[in-house]
Amino acid sequence: MQYVAALVSIILGAIAQYFLKMGVNVVSENSKSISEIIKSGITNLHLWSGLFCYGLSLLLWFYVLSKMELSKAYPLVSLGYVFTLILGYLFLNEAITVTKIAGIALIIVGVIVLTR
Template sequence: MMFTLIIVLSVFFSSSSQLLLKKGAETLVIPSVFTLETIYRLSINIISNIYLVGGVLFQVIALLVWIYVLKKVDVSYAYPFISLGFVFVIFMGYLLYNEPIGYIKLAGSLIICIGVFILSKAN
């Protein structure tokens, strides 16, 4: 049970990373022509964007937690939990970005959750 929570924590950080990266990407202005000056400005904008930096930091945290998980549990147990990231991002996309959730996404999310539950009981 403890490792399941740690796995879900890794998925949470990985999924949250994507949401932060999206928020940061929305503020970037990508130049139409790349010169040394525009690349420099873009680089400064990227490294000074708290959402992009946070997204990268969350991804690093997710990676470190995931490495710990792989050291402790079978990959065949841990890996199916990654699909919960899809479910998390669908619902957080709705809450944070007002992205639509239709019946197909709801049904797919339910199928994913049932599949992860079944696979977690197989070990």
């Protein structure tokens, strides 16, 4: 169960990054001054959605840390790079290159080695 909770926590963190990216894009397009950036940021639903996802992720991560050794739990966090890459490709039209695929493979191998 703790691995499922860790995975959900990590996926929520990746989703939070997606929402923050969407929110920052809107804020930067519509804002010229510091006061406009603050106002736009406070009223931006994407930014709030990202913060909400981070909050849920943190609560799940508390559970994970209470059930797993830190040396096994923390390497799983690097899987967030994998999920973020996938979300960027699916929803932000970001490219997946051979270099990125190689990096993802190294991350996955590293996680497997470190969590055994």
